Structure formats: structure tokens, C-alpha cells
Amino acid sequence: xxxxxxxxxxxxxxxxxSIRWLLAAAGVEFEEKFIETPEDWDxxxxxxxxxxxxxxxxxxxxxxxxxxxxxxxxxATKYNLYGKDIKEKALIDMYTEGIADLNEMIIVLPLCPPxxxxxxxxxxxxxxxxxxxxxFEKVLKSHGQDYLVGNRLSKADIHLVELLYYVEEIDPxxxxxxxxxxxxxxxxxxxxxxxxxxxxxxxxxxxxxxxxLEQAKKIFRMK
Amino acid sequence: MERFSPNQPSSLTLLDKIFFLQGHSQNHxxxxxxxxxxxxxxxxxxxxQYLENPKxxxxxxxxxxxxxxxxxxxxSIRWLLAAAGVEFEEEFIETTEQYEKLLKDxxxxxxxxxxxxxxxxxxxxxxxxxxxxAAKxxxxxxDLKETVRINMYTDGTLDLMLMIAVAAFKPPAEKEESLALVxxxxxxxxxxxxxxxxxxxxxDFLVGNKFSWADIQLLEAILMVEELDAxxxxxxxxxxxxxxxxxxxxxxxxxxxxxxxxxxxxxxxxVxxxxxxxxx
Numbered sequence: 001x002x003x004x005x006x007x008x009x010x011x012x013x014x015x016x017x018s019i020r021w022l023l024a025a026a027g028v029e030f031e032e033k034f035i036e037t038p039e040d041w042d043x044x045x046x047x048x049x050x051x052x053x054x055x056x057x058x059x060x061x062x063x064x065x066x067x068x069x070x071x072x073x074x075x076a077t078k079y080n081l082y083g084k085d086i087k088e089k090a091l092i093d094m095y096t097e098g099i100a101d102l103n104e105m106i107i108v109l110p111l112c113p114p115x116x117x118x119x120x121x122x123x124x125x126x127x128x129x130x131x132x133x134x135x136f137e138k139v140l141k142s143h144g145q146d147y148l149v150g151n152r153l154s155k156a157d158i159h160l161v162e163l164l165y166y167v168e169e170i171d172p173x174x175x176x177x178x179x180x181x182x183x184x185x186x187x188x189x190x191x192x193x194x195x196x197x198x199x200x201x202x203x204x205x206x207x208x209x210x211x212x213l214e215q216a217k218k219i220f221r222m223k
Numbered sequence: 224m225e226r227f228s229p230n231q232p233s234s235l236t237l238l239d240k241i242f243f244l245q246g247h248s249q250n251h252x253x254x255x256x257x258x259x260x261x262x263x264x265x266x267x268x269x270x271x272q273y274l275e276n277p278k279x280x281x282x283x284x285x286x287x288x289x290x291x292x293x294x295x296x297x298x299s300i301r302w303l304l305a306a307a308g309v310e311f312e313e314e315f316i317e318t319t320e321q322y323e324k325l326l327k328d329x330x331x332x333x334x335x336x337x338x339x340x341x342x343x344x345x346x347x348x349x350x351x352x353x354x355x356x357a358a359k360x361x362x363x364x365x366d367l368k369e370t371v372r373i374n375m376y377t378d379g380t381l382d383l384m385l386m387i388a389v390a391a392f393k394p395p396a397e398k399e400e401s402l403a404l405v406x407x408x409x410x411x412x413x414x415x416x417x418x419x420x421x422x423x424x425x426x427d428f429l430v431g432n433k434f435s436w437a438d439i440q441l442l443e444a445i446l447m448v449e450e451l452d453a454x455x456x457x458x459x460x461x462x463x464x465x466x467x468x469x470x471x472x473x474x475x476x477x478x479x480x481x482x483x484x485x486x487x488x489x490x491x492x493x494v495x496x497x498x499x500x501x502x503x
Contacts, residue, residue: 051379051416052382052412052416065371066375067374067375067378068378069350069378070378071371073370073371074367074370074374078367086358087342087344089354089355089358090344090352090354093354094332094346094351096351097348097349097350098332098333098348101333131333
């Protein structure tokens with residue numbers, strides 16, 4: 001083993017945050033190398049470390065992995081958070097993809113032009129309460145178990161709880177009609193590894209603010 | 224509506240054993256037994272035995288695909304099934320009423336298609352479906368490290384193909400710009416990577432010297448981008464050879480014939496149908 005996994009990204013949530021959550025929940029210590037200047041970004045690409053010239057990139061087990069989903073799936077398999085068989089994995093993947101779709105809307109929100117922001121937020125709220133959360137509430141209700149799939153913690157639970165924190169940040173009342181989801185959130189948050197990650201001073205990142213958004217845009221030379 | 228029993232017999236049990244994702248634990252099964260030592264072609268070409276002489280697979284029921292009659296997000300799934308030699312049925316969504324019935328019957332988990340009925344499951348989410356099929360048909364590598372490489376490569380090619388799928392719905396000027404960007408990305412971001420991978424190991428397939436989902440999807444992407452710019456492979460000799468080689472695999476050759484379930488590029492009629500059914 002080469003040592004701790006090393007995460008390459010800018011110092012913010014973005015697409016790396018779900019990877020941080022999963023590693024943390026699995027109890028895996030990791031290091032981070034933040035891209036802080038346009039020069040850092042240029043070097044990372046010109047050194048040929050990024051397969052498709054994109055981050056996230058995670059150095060782990062002798063590999064330089066890119067593509068968020070590929071990375072998450074590797075970690076989940078390695079740390080047994082991916083169900084017990086191919087059918088459980090299919091369910092976990094299906095749930096994860098739905099969660100990722102809503103999470104994507106939230107991730108890109110800071111990049112939205114100010115005049116479109118209100119409409120985007122309204123759409124996120126609608127999707128949350130009408131399309132996504134009811135599905136997961138129903139799943140938990142249908143089997144009455146503590147976790148989404150196979151009566152065992154999986155990446156689907158971790159991704160969902162992460163998402164619930166973001167939903168709460170947007171508007172806590174969005175969770176009002178989802179008691180089982182609230183219970184899942186509490187249950188997963190109390191797992192020792194997750195509890196630790198939720199403490200101040202952990203590697204969990206705060207929501208992006210104006211200043212760090214400007215910095216990120218500068219680094220990646222975005223308009 | 225057909226009912227699928229979750230416990231219906233299928234060839235799944237054998238394939239479950241070879242599905243390496245049962246863990247890095249003692250349950251790990253080396254799936255090389257699926258390549259018979261007596262089969263010359265399998266050894267030479269590294270393709271799974273069943274792909275040499277494609278026969279309809281013996282299954283209780285065929286997978287059934289629910290989508291519009293066009294490529295969109297379902298095309299990669301069609302390719303994977305076809306390449307694996309799996310016969311499948313399709314139900315094409317043509318009206319709002321059909322779509323609303325699927326929604327009302329609760330068969331679309333997040334209210335979206337693609338949806339595939341397979342092995343007693345009602346699966347949605349393109350990548351979930353693709354991963355399941357890749358694992359089931361032994362197209363996902365022999366161990367976790369091969370799987371992650373396949374995932375990296377397919378995530379990349381899928382990104383590229385989805386750009387094309389989405390471009391169809393843009394107004395003409397934007398659409399042209401998007402498609403030009405696709406060709407640029409293909410030439411500068413994606414194809415150089417795959418050319419280098421093939422060059423570095425000198426093997427016939429992208430991963431593990433064995434035919435996998437990554438090869439199928441790369442061929443699909445190459446053909447799609449060639450439709451936009453026929454000269455796109457001019458700087459990539461190994462990809463040209465790869466394209467020929469993979470196109471000649473019997474199941475894929477069959478899928479590339481006219482009259483197969485492969486769909487043509489999106490036209491204005493397709494866009495119209497999707498817009499009217501999904502109300503956008």
C-alpha cells in the first residue's frame with residue numbers, strides 16, 4: 001500500500017465532497033493537496049496526472065483515479081459498502097444516481113447567474129420534496145429497516161445523509177414530512193466515524209462563499 | 224403488464240459467482256474459468272466464449288427496454304446488451320399517456336427513463352443499468368483494479384456521448400457550437416488518452432487483455448463522433464485498428480447491420496416526440 005489516499009481538488013466541496021464523506025464514513029484517513037493557484041492547476045495537468053484533464057483525482061493504492069463515480073465505486077467496494085451481491089449493488093447504484101442528480105443541481109448552484117438563482121433554488125426545492133425524498137422515505141417505509149439496502153450500511157445511505165445535510169442548509173423545513181429520512185440522518189450521523197467527520201475541525205468542507213468562489217474561478221480560469 | 228418474480232430462475236447464479244464485486248474477501252472467485260481452455264478463439268482474442276458464436280441466451284424472459292425510439296440515454300444500454308449477445312425487447316414511448324401510465328404504475332423510480340425490466344427488477348438510471356449488465360455479462364474486469372479502470376474510461380466516453388445527446392435539444396446555433404465542442408473534446412481530451420492506453424500495453428482491448436464494457440463504449444463513442452466529423456480518427460492509428468477489430472466481433476458486427484435495434488442519430492421528429500412527452 002502506498003500510504004493514505006491523497007485527494008487533489010480545490011479547497012471546497014464541489015465534486016470531491018462525496019468522496020471525503022465516503023472515506024470518512026469508512027474510517028479511512030486521507031490527505032488533501034489543494035489546488036490554490038492557476039499555476040498549481042497548470043502543473044497538475046501538464047504533469048500528466050489527470051487522465052481527462054479534470055479533477056477530482058485521488059491517489060490511492062498505486063493509482064491516480066479520476067471520475068467521481070469510478071472513485072466512489074472503488075472505495076465502496078474496497079470497504080464493503082456496496083451490498084452483498086449484484087442485485088443489491090444495482091439498487092444501491094440506482095439510488096446513488098438519483099441522489100447524485102439532485103446533488104449536482106446543488107453543486108452547480110453557486111455558478112448560476114444571479115438573475116436565474118431564485119428559479120434554480122425553487123426547482124431544487126421542488127425536486128427535493130416531489131421527486132427525490134419521497135422515493136427514499138418510501139423505500140425505508142417499505143422494508144422498515146435501518147438502511148436503504150440489504151439491512152446494512154452502504155454508500156447509498158452515506159450519500160443520502162450527506163444530501164440531507166445540504167437540503168437542510170437550503171431550507172430545514174424541506175425535511176418536515178420525511179420522518180424516516182430524519183431518523184436515518186440521525187442514525188448515520190451517530191456512527192462513530194461519521195460523528196467524528198461532523199465535528200468542527202474535520203476535513204468536511206463548508207458551503208462555498210463569495211470569496212472562495214472567486215478564488216475557484218480564478219484557479220480554473222473560468223469567467 | 225407482465226409480472227416479474229424476483230426469484231425467477233436465470234443464468235444469474237453462475238454469473239453471481241464470477242461477479243468479483245462480492246468483495247475483496249474470501250468469496251472472491253477468479254472468473255477465468257469462463258474461458259474454456261479448449262476454445263482457440265477465446266484464447267487468441269480474449270473474448271468471452273459465448274461471444275464467438277452468438278446464440279440467443281437461455282433466459283426465463285428477455286430484458287425489456289422502455290424509452291423513446293431513438294438513441295438518447297438508452298443507446299449505450301442497447302450496445303452493451305447487443306455486444307453481450309443478449310436479445311432484448313423494446314417498448315417505445317410515443318405519447319404522454321404512455322409515459323403517464325408508467326409513472327402512475329410506479330415503474331419509474333425518479334419519474335424518468337431509461338427504464339429496463341430485467342431479472343425481476345425494474346431498473347432506472349443509466350449508469351446503474353450499465354454497471355449491472357457489465358457485471359452480469361462478465362464485461363467488467365477480473366478484479367477491482369480492472370473495474371475501476373473500466374469505470375474511469377466509460378465515465379469519460381459516456382460524458383462525451385451525453386454531450387451529443389443533449390445537443391440535439393438546443394437551438395440551431397448553440398447546437399452547432401456544442402457539437403463542434405464534442406469533436407474538439409474527442410480529439411484533444413478523450414481519444415488521445417485511449418490511443419495512449421492502447422499504445423502503452425500493445426494489447427487488443429483497453430483493459431486486462433480482455434474484451435470489456437470499456438471497449439464497447441469506446442467503439443460506440445468513436446462511431447458517434449465520426450458521424451459529426453468523419454476524419455476524427457486521422458491522428459489515431461491504433462484507434463482506427465481498434466475500431467475495425469471491435470466492429471468485427473460477431474455480436475457487434477450483427478448490431479452494426481441495418482435492421483438491428485441500433486438507433487439512428489436524433490432528428491427533428493425524435494426531438495419533437497421527446498419534448499412533447501416530457502413537456503419541455
